[in-house]
Amino acid sequence: MKKTLKKVTGTIAGLAVIIVLLGSVVVTNENEYKLIRQFGRVERIIDTAGVTLKLPFIQTADTLPKQILLYDLAASDVITMDKKTMLSDSYVLWRITDPLKFAQTLNSSVANAEGRIDTVVYNSVKNVISSMSQNEVISGRAGELSQAIMTNVGDSMAEYGIQLLAVETKRLDLPADNKAAVYERMISERDKIAATYTAEGQAEAQKIRNTTDREIAISISDAKAQAAAITADGEAEYMRIMAIRRRLIFIPTPGRWKRRGLL
Numbered sequence: 001m002k003k004t005l006k007k008v009t010g011t012i013a014g015l016a017v018i019i020v021l022l023g024s025v026v027v028t029n030e031n032e033y034k035l036i037r038q039f040g041r042v043e044r045i046i047d048t049a050g051v052t053l054k055l056p057f058i059q060t061a062d063t064l065p066k067q068i069l070l071y072d073l074a075a076s077d078v079i080t081m082d083k084k085t086m087l088s089d090s091y092v093l094w095r096i097t098d099p100l101k102f103a104q105t106l107n108s109s110v111a112n113a114e115g116r117i118d119t120v121v122y123n124s125v126k127n128v129i130s131s132m133s134q135n136e137v138i139s140g141r142a143g144e145l146s147q148a149i150m151t152n153v154g155d156s157m158a159e160y161g162i163q164l165l166a167v168e169t170k171r172l173d174l175p176a177d178n179k180a181a182v183y184e185r186m187i188s189e190r191d192k193i194a195a196t197y198t199a200e201g202q203a204e205a206q207k208i209r210n211t212t213d214r215e216i217a218i219s220i221s222d223a224k225a226q227a228a229a230i231t232a233d234g235e236a237e238y239m240r241i242m243a244i245r246r247r248l249i250f251i252p253t254p255g256r257w258k259r260r261g262l263l
Contacts, residue, residue, distance in 0.1 A: 026052045026061045033099040035062040035108065045099050062108050068095050068165060071114045075171070078126050084134040088125055089171040090149075092117055094157075094164050101161030113162060121167055124152040135189075137172065145169055 026046065028034045034046040038059045046052055047066070054061060075089040094117060096102050106112040128148045129137055137145070149167045157164055 024053045024056045026054050028052065031065065031067040033064040033066050033096070035064065035099060035103055036060075037062060042100060042103055047099070062103070064096055064099050064102060064108060065110065066096065068093055069110070071117050073118055073121060076122060077175070078129045080129055080134045080137060081131055082133045085175055086129065086134065086137060087171070087173045087175055088129065088169065089173075090121065090125060090167055090169045092121055092164060093166045093168075094162055096161055097163045098158075098161030101159065103161075105160045113160065116160060117157065117162070117164070120153060120156055121149070121164075124149045124167070128152055145172070 026034055026036070028046045028049050028051075030049045034052075035042050036044045036046065036054050036059050038055070043059065071092045071094060073090045073092065075087055077085050078088045079085055094113075096113075102108065102113070106116070128145065146167055146169060150164070153164055153167065
């Protein structure tokens with residue numbers, strides 16, 4: 001009986017030791033933070049991977065994600081500067097940079113953080129698009145809208161220990177009921193712009209042709225004048241040579257002609 005009691009007692013003591021040891025060990029992975037709490041208050045934060053210890057039954061360990069997180073905003077209507085409705089569908093890349101602030105302001109809740117992100121980003125998207133016309137939104141270059149939204153957000157999430165890395169727009173479209181009308185209007189406007197560019201190009205081409213024709217006419221005229229001057233000089237030289245030949249005297253001598261130049 002005593003032996004049995006000793007075995008039971010030993011077993012219980014062994015189990016108690018194991019439970020205490022298990023309750024003391026804290027394993028932290030590479031992609032997470034561990035918050036060690038004592039009576040609800042954060043005592044310390046573990047941000048490196050490894051194994052550490054805590055006080056069993058007195059201290060507890062909460063886990064927060066350390067990797068980059070994605071939050072997908074619900075598609076929503078936004079109004080442009082010219083009072084046109086558009087449908088915006090975006091997502092956010094974010095991460096926890098200050099786990100203590102995150103725990104104190106958001107109660108260590110990712111869901112609470114996503115609620116804050118949703119409000120801040122939606123308001124920023126609405127503010128940015130409301131400062132642009134519908135044509136500017138549609139024809140904007142890739143990345144410009146996202147950069148404008150990030151600038152509008154600023155560091156407003158820093159007070160929660162959160163950093164927003166990017167706000168990307170998956171879809172920014174027209175409502176189905178007026179999409180066809182808007183596209184037709186945009187095509188008409190583009191056709192007008194193209195016609196204006198064509199007319200300006202034709203006018204510039206005609207100007208270049210007129211200038212070129214004038215320069216060619218001047219060049220031909222100059223060439224003709226130069227040719228006439230050269231011809232006149234040649235004729236004058238010819239007449240001078242002929243005049244010299246006329247002044248030559250030929251004197252006959254027995255059996256032949258003797259020529260003497262009288263100069």
